[in-house]
Amino acid sequence: MFDPVEKLKEYVRHASVSADPKFIDGIAGAQQFLLTLFKEMGLQAEAVPTERHAVIVAKREGDPRWPHVIIYGHYDVQPPDPLTQWKTPPFEPTIQGERIYGRGTADNKGPLMVHITAVARLLEKNPDLPLRITFVVEGEEEIGSKNFKTFLLENKHRLNGDFIYMSDNGILSPDQMIVTVGLRGMLALEIELTGPKSDLHSGMHGGVLMNPLQALAELAASLHTPDGRVNIPGFYDKVVEPEPWEREQLKKANLDLKSYQEFLGISKFHTPPGYTPFEAIRFQPTLEFNGFTGGYQGEGTKTVIPSKASCKITCRLVPNQTPGNTADTVINAIKARCPEGVTMTITRQHDATPYVVIPPDRSNTPKDQSPALANCFRALEKAGTEVWGKPPIYLREGGSVGLLADLKEVLGLDAVMMGLFLPEDNLHAPNESFHLGVMKKGIETSERVLAQLAKG
Amino acid sequence: MFDPVEKLKEYVRHASVSADPKFIDGIAGAQQFLLTLFKEMGLQAEAVPTERHAVIVAKREGDPRWPHVIIYGHYDVQPPDPLTQWKTPPFEPTIQGERIYGRGTADNKGPLMVHITAVARLLEKNPDLPLRITFVVEGEEEIGSKNFKTFLLENKHRLNGDFIYMSDNGILSPDQMIVTVGLRGMLALEIELTGPKSDLHSGMHGGVLMNPLQALAELAASLHTPDGRVNIPGFYDKVVEPEPWEREQLKKANLDLKSYQEFLGISKFHTPPGYTPFEAIRFQPTLEFNGFTGGYQGEGTKTVIPSKASCKITCRLVPNQTPGNTADTVINAIKARCPEGVTMTITRQHDATPYVVIPPDRSNTPKDQSPALANCFRALEKAGTEVWGKPPIYLREGGSVGLLADLKEVLGLDAVMMGLFLPEDNLHAPNESFHLGVMKKGIETSERVLAQLAKG
Numbered sequence: 056m057f058d059p060v061e062k063l064k065e066y067v068r069h070a071s072v073s074a075d076p077k078f079i080d081g082i083a084g085a086q087q088f089l090l091t092l093f094k095e096m097g098l099q100a101e102a103v104p105t106e107r108h109a110v111i112v113a114k115r116e117g118d119p120r121w122p123h124v125i126i127y128g129h130y131d132v133q134p135p136d137p138l139t140q141w142k143t144p145p146f147e148p149t150i151q152g153e154r155i156y157g158r159g160t161a162d163n164k165g166p167l168m169v170h171i172t173a174v175a176r177l178l179e180k181n182p183d184l185p186l187r188i189t190f191v192v193e194g195e196e197e198i199g200s201k202n203f204k205t206f207l208l209e210n211k212h213r214l215n216g217d218f219i220y221m222s223d224n225g226i227l228s229p230d231q232m233i234v235t236v237g238l239r240g241m242l243a244l245e246i247e248l249t250g251p252k253s254d255l256h257s258g259m260h261g262g263v264l265m266n267p268l269q270a271l272a273e274l275a276a277s278l279h280t281p282d283g284r285v286n287i288p289g290f291y292d293k294v295v296e297p298e299p300w301e302r303e304q305l306k307k308a309n310l311d312l313k314s315y316q317e318f319l320g321i322s323k324f325h326t327p328p329g330y331t332p333f334e335a336i337r338f339q340p341t342l343e344f345n346g347f348t349g350g351y352q353g354e355g356t357k358t359v360i361p362s363k364a365s366c367k368i369t370c371r372l373v374p375n376q377t378p379g380n381t382a383d384t385v386i387n388a389i390k391a392r393c394p395e396g397v398t399m400t401i402t403r404q405h406d407a408t409p410y411v412v413i414p415p416d417r418s419n420t421p422k423d424q425s426p427a428l429a430n431c432f433r434a435l436e437k438a439g440t441e442v443w444g445k446p447p448i449y450l451r452e453g454g455s456v457g458l459l460a461d462l463k464e465v466l467g468l469d470a471v472m473m474g475l476f477l478p479e480d481n482l483h484a485p486n487e488s489f490h491l492g493v494m495k496k497g498i499e500t501s502e503r504v505l506a507q508l509a510k511g
Numbered sequence: 512m513f514d515p516v517e518k519l520k521e522y523v524r525h526a527s528v529s530a531d532p533k534f535i536d537g538i539a540g541a542q543q544f545l546l547t548l549f550k551e552m553g554l555q556a557e558a559v560p561t562e563r564h565a566v567i568v569a570k571r572e573g574d575p576r577w578p579h580v581i582i583y584g585h586y587d588v589q590p591p592d593p594l595t596q597w598k599t600p601p602f603e604p605t606i607q608g609e610r611i612y613g614r615g616t617a618d619n620k621g622p623l624m625v626h627i628t629a630v631a632r633l634l635e636k637n638p639d640l641p642l643r644i645t646f647v648v649e650g651e652e653e654i655g656s657k658n659f660k661t662f663l664l665e666n667k668h669r670l671n672g673d674f675i676y677m678s679d680n681g682i683l684s685p686d687q688m689i690v691t692v693g694l695r696g697m698l699a700l701e702i703e704l705t706g707p708k709s710d711l712h713s714g715m716h717g718g719v720l721m722n723p724l725q726a727l728a729e730l731a732a733s734l735h736t737p738d739g740r741v742n743i744p745g746f747y748d749k750v751v752e753p754e755p756w757e758r759e760q761l762k763k764a765n766l767d768l769k770s771y772q773e774f775l776g777i778s779k780f781h782t783p784p785g786y787t788p789f790e791a792i793r794f795q796p797t798l799e800f801n802g803f804t805g806g807y808q809g810e811g812t813k814t815v816i817p818s819k820a821s822c823k824i825t826c827r828l829v830p831n832q833t834p835g836n837t838a839d840t841v842i843n844a845i846k847a848r849c850p851e852g853v854t855m856t857i858t859r860q861h862d863a864t865p866y867v868v869i870p871p872d873r874s875n876t877p878k879d880q881s882p883a884l885a886n887c888f889r890a891l892e893k894a895g896t897e898v899w900g901k902p903p904i905y906l907r908e909g910g911s912v913g914l915l916a917d918l919k920e921v922l923g924l925d926a927v928m929m930g931l932f933l934p935e936d937n938l939h940a941p942n943e944s945f946h947l948g949v950m951k952k953g954i955e956t957s958e959r960v961l962a963q964l965a966k967g
Contacts, residue, residue, distance in 0.1 A: 345724075454712065
């Protein structure tokens with residue numbers, strides 16, 4: 056019998072951090088783990104090389120008339136720092152109460168294991184299941200899936216599925232299933248300011264030049280208005296307001312602001328006017344600072360004026376913004392504000408285009424929606440209602456999965472996204488965990504969805 | 512024959528970084544080096560314990576009618592980071608051209624070695640030299656000399672000198688001797704801002720809360736006016752304008768703005784109105800950012816909203832500002848500007864009171880100036896003129912040596928400060944070095960000064 060929790064533990068032990076070359080053994084380990092597991096399930100599995108981390112492709116072929124589902128996941132994880140804030144070792148999965156702790160448990164190793172388990176169990180019960188299945192598990196999601204589009208283009212011939220099925224998205228409580236129908240896009244920038252040609256003694260030279268840290272503060276402080284909006288002319292020009300049914304779905308989720316505030320641990324919200332916090336993270340773009348670096352970082356005092364200061368920024372984008380139609384607006388505004396006395400370089404990091412898929416029977420469902428996609432949405436609504444006790448809610452969420460736009464563009468396929476991680480799962484943060492109760496319901500739901508799809 | 516360069520090399524190899532406990536062996540090594548050296552010279556030397564790093568005291572006793580000079584220095588050095596910017600290993604002294612490279616070569620191991628060499632040579636020539644000499648070499652100058660005042664209070668009985676003689680101050684070219692007659696004081700603060708209770712995913716939660724990095728930027732940007740002044744009400748209230756003779760001395764130095772700008776490597780100066788850059792660093796206070804830290808510091812992107820952001824600040828103070836009369840003004844202004852949605856803690860780091868000593872025969876020389884102090888100033892003027900070919904210039908400088916105020920307060924003694932390091936020596940920065948030609952002239956000058964003092 057396939058034990059998903061034991062398998063997940065084994066999977067999480069591979070420290071498959073894609074951003075940092077020193078974790079290359081963890082990347083290799085996670086790849087090998089998946090190849091072995093898929094082969095044990097009777098699938099044809101191979102590691103398809105890319106310029107950086109290979110994509111694991113595992114196929115169950117069959118009658119061409121059978122539906123063909125492509126299940127997407129990623130085996131790479133975020134860096135574990137700051138390490139000192141972890142209560143358990145990030146790569147030694149630990150169960151406490153109804154949660155399993157470890158880097159990648161929720162993003163995305165646990166959710167992928169949900170679908171692997173569903174497939175394993177279905178095939179165990181019915182080795183002749185009339186369903187074609189292709190797992191596509193990439194290793195660069197956390198660094199922007201830079202090589203994924205090339206992979207799709209080169210392997211298009213064997214990715215001739217009917218739709219994408221995946222879980223790299225969230226839910227809001229363990230009792231309510233959420234189907235994600237949109238994700239924000241992303242524009243990532245690194246700004247470096249250079250002042251004096253080398254670090255200077257702040258006593259001997261302080262008071263005669265623009266300190267790059269001050270220049271950084273002035274620049275960064277200029278990028279928002281006091282009401283929390285992004286202070287860049289034209290930034291909001293392409294933003295499309297959500298449809299009424301989307302706001303209604305959000306209301307159905309019956310979210311509690313006070314609990315959310317307590318979860319965040321903040322004294323007050325700071326949300327652009329006209330949007331509740333729950334609307335803002337779904338329907339509004341952002342410009343967020345992810346890191347400031349400059350000068351002395353150690354204990355105590357070092358009386359230095361640094362030569363350089365830098366800042367990492369990510370903008371979250373919403374339809375119809377794209378990295379293409381937003382980057383110049385942002386970069387030009389930042390360049391125009393470069394304080395005198397310092398020079399600036401801006402480096403673009405990875406991008407993501409916002410993504411929206413509309414379920415069947417909505418005011419704005421495209422008339423040409425594929426029957427297979429509609430079929431999967433309906434199977435998920437039925438299975439979800441049975442397993443979770445009430446119908447799923449259809450929501451956009453605030454994160455970014457840029458490869459969805461690539462899948463749509465290259466394969467022409469939309470995605471059905473069953474949410475599986477919770478806000479308190481601490482994605483991208485210390486003490487990441489995955490809820491074992493949700494995992495169990497996810498497996499049960501996914502097994503029913505796939506069984507239903509096999510019926511055609 | 513005493514070889515000062517070989518001795519300096521040996522001294523610099525001890526990585527005596529006082530700020531960071533991992534360099535404790537370097538501290539111990541530097542102490543032992545000095546004890547051995549002083550004993551070889553026939554002095555009574557001992558390490559006097561303090562709460563952290565011992566003070567090395569070495570005495571040459573004698574007839575109580577002989578003048579008694581106290582020579583101050585410090586054996587501790589700044590941290591060497593950023594290590595990647597060093598062209599030679601910081602603790603492996605390397606001679607290139609007319610310079611010796613290594614952490615501490617200029618601040619303060621080289622200058623102290625100048626006076627040690629002068630004493631060694633004088634005693635070699637005249638073992639009966641009628642001069643009492645006490646070396647006081649501390650190990651916490653770079654971390655604010657926190658225990659030095661206590662040391663002075665506890666050892667006052669054996670520090671009954673006539674004045675302090677020292678070189679922990681700068682010159683502006685290898686051809687012009689400078690006597691330092693004032694130093695700026697310092698107020699050091701660390702500000703930490705806390706937003707959400709833990710790091711958050713910037714996709715899932717971006718757009719609803721004040722990012723501590725943004726709060727830091729807004730706060731820091733508010734602390735200066737666009738013209739380069741500190742934007743804190745009351746900050747300048749105690750500042751005393753320099754005397755006319757001070758501005759005249761500075762003019763005599765004939766400093767070249769263009770060369771200074773090239774040395775700094777900046778496109779333009781950013782100096783408070785009414786002051787040249789050379790005046791600003793001597794006569795004006797500052798509020799300088801020494802470090803920003805927050806969020807992801809590594810390569811690439813991490814889509815995080817950090818829980819905390821922090822900032823290191825040092826204010827340089829000028830007479831009659833003191834840490835005591837300035838700290839509340841600064842701290843209260845910063846607290847009042849704490850952005851909504853974050854909490855703030857401010858930690859005071861080490862302080863220094865500004866110091867001024869006035870040479871004999873100036874418009875503002877105190878009427879009760881001690882004859883021994885005036886004698887030393889005159890000996891230095893004579894020896895300096897002979898060795899350097901022209902009279903010294905008397906200048907305040909921008910750095911801080913807070914212990915001068917302690918020496919004055921506890922021992923009642925003023926200091927005669929012969930400058931020995933150059934702007935291009937890179938103090939507190941990578942590739943620190945010391946000019947061997949200046950070292951040689953410094954030894955020659957100091958030997959003549961001490962010989963003259965012995966004559967009474």
